[in-house]
Amino acid sequence: MNYYSEHSKVWVSVDVIIFGFDENKLKVLIGRRQMDPGRGEWSLYGGFVGADESIDDAAARTLKSLTGLNHLYMRQVGAFGSVDRDPGERVISIAYYSLINVKDYDERLRRDHGVEWIEIDNLPKLYSDHNKMIEQALSIMRQKIKTQPISFQLLPSLFTLTQLQRVYEAVNGEEVDKRNFRKRIKEMDFIEKTELIDKKSSKRGAALYRFNRKIYNEDPNFKL
Amino acid sequence: MNYYSEHSKVWVSVDVIIFGFDENKLKVLIGRRQMDPGRGEWSLYGGFVGADESIDDAAARTLKSLTGLNHLYMRQVGAFGSVDRDPGERVISIAYYSLINVKDYDERLRRDHGVEWIEIDNLPKLYSDHNKMIEQALSIMRQKIKTQPISFQLLPSLFTLTQLQRVYEAVNGEEVDKRNFRKRIKEMDFIEKTELIDKKSSKRGAALYRFNRKIYNEDPNFKL
DNA sequence: TCAAAAGTGTTAGATTTACACCCATGA
DNA sequence: TCATGGGTGTAAATCTAACACTTTTGA
Numbered sequence A, B: 001m002n003y004y005s006e007h008s009k010v011w012v013s014v015d016v017i018i019f020g021f022d023e024n025k026l027k028v029l030i031g032r033r034q035m036d037p038g039r040g041e042w043s044l045y046g047g048f049v050g051a052d053e054s055i056d057d058a059a060a061r062t063l064k065s066l067t068g069l070n071h072l073y074m075r076q077v078g079a080f081g082s083v084d085r086d087p088g089e090r091v092i093s094i095a096y097y098s099l100i101n102v103k104d105y106d107e108r109l110r111r112d113h114g115v116e117w118i119e120i121d122n123l124p125k126l127y128s129d130h131n132k133m134i135e136q137a138l139s140i141m142r143q144k145i146k147t148q149p150i151s152f153q154l155l156p157s158l159f160t161l162t163q164l165q166r167v168y169e170a171v172n173g174e175e176v177d178k179r180n181f182r183k184r185i186k187e188m189d190f191i192e193k194t195e196l197i198d199k200k201s202s203k204r205g206a207a208l209y210r211f212n213r214k215i216y217n218e219d220p221n222f223k224l
Numbered sequence C: 001t002c003a004a005a006a007g008t009g010t011t012a013g014a015t016t017t018a019c020a021c022c023c024a025t026g027a
Numbered sequence D: 001t002c003a004t005g006g007g008t009g010t011a012a013a014t015c016t017a018a019c020a021c022t023t024t025t026g027a
Helices: A055-068 A105-111 A130-149 A162-174 A178-186 A211-218 B054-066 B107-112 B130-147 B162-171 B178-186 B213-218
Strands: A010-020 A025-032 A045-048 A072-080 A090-100 A115-117 A190-200 A207-209 B009-023 B025-032 B045-048 B074-081 B093-100 B115-119 B190-198 B208-210
Touching: A010 A055, A010 A130, A025 A045, A025 A105, A025 A162, A045 A055, A045 B025, A055 A072, A055 A105, A072 A130, A072 B074, A090 A130, A105 A115, A130 A162, A162 A178, A162 A207, B009 B054, B009 B130, B009 B162, B025 B045, B025 B162, B045 B054, B054 B074, B054 B093, B054 B107, B074 B130, B093 B130, B107 B115, B130 B162, B162 B178, B162 B208
Parallel strands: A010 A090, B009 B093
Antiparallel strands: A010 A025, A010 A045, A025 A115, A072 A090, A190 A207, B009 B025, B009 B045, B025 B115, B074 B093, B190 B208
């Protein structure tokens, strides 16, 4: 087992960009870095890739340890590998983004980890190249939300059309026309109206909808 | 400098997917692997990331060593990190794709490296996860070619509209209407008609065009 | 003279955008 | 009763897709 021994090894880490939707805003979970170098700086949450785990597993483990949640929607953003990106050592990092429903996230756990939801339009300067990671993640996500049913990951399983619209608007940073939006929703049979009414958001009450993945899989035509 | 010493290091490599356009087909440069493990298997060309070079630099160096060409168009595809992806050791690899004009590539150099242009529709089973890398690269490139002026990277600096159309068709794997295609080209002022005529492809001769990056930068609206 | 590729407009259909009012209800 | 968010349709404008013939010239 010495095939590549003339080459040097490096540390590889994962950084997770966790997007959440709250108060009609798209937010990211960041915290103060609790280790050197860079202790105290705003930072994404991350971890090192172990010798016996895949990079996807490392990212899923990192996500789990921060949120307590399994099976989150998660996609790779890319590898970041400037020589000096980490002020301490040479570390190559692979960024992943994840979408979670803020309500699923235990507040206690959040505080224990010392992380906070910060609006994407309001991010501070972050450790290393983490701002760049978030920018790239956002840009990928903006593309994706138009053609893949991922908006639902940011909402409870039952949601109103206005909520869905607000997610879409928050991600893209611009408002859309209510009637045109709903017209498009009506064409997607996998966004099912339920009998349930949400009374929290208005006096009149709004119909609750649900994403039906079975129907989606039969005819995966998503277009917003 | 012992910040991360409790964590393990891994080898990181880069693999380059070099796309070329020839005989109206999109092709990829692959060769027989000349080292163990996997000696003799069809494989992408790759290299290890050095301790003191960025991953982008490693990819550019690898590209240069294979093609002799600098400043090639090159973009990251992503990181591939299954534990067992390499049969010999744990190696995380970062894939990049590049677009080159086949005519710029010295045939001698190609033969010296033992690599060949193979049609993307006709690829053999490749070493490790290299087929997956190519698939992903293609999918990214297909998106990109619709909204970014990258088709030109696969052509000589002077090209006919038919050539440009064939590139587009080869990448997307489907034919498009000649008149509609040309209508869209006419709307992009940065695709300039020159006085020159190409007589190689037809008796009548076809006007040669050129991509003007200055004009493009002033009004970067590319849409095919 | 003819085969082969270059070049050129129009029209129908589909998609997208803009836009304003009534409804139901709890406070 | 009124303020708040929920819910609904139409028409103009734009974009997309389909389609066929003439030109030039070297062999």
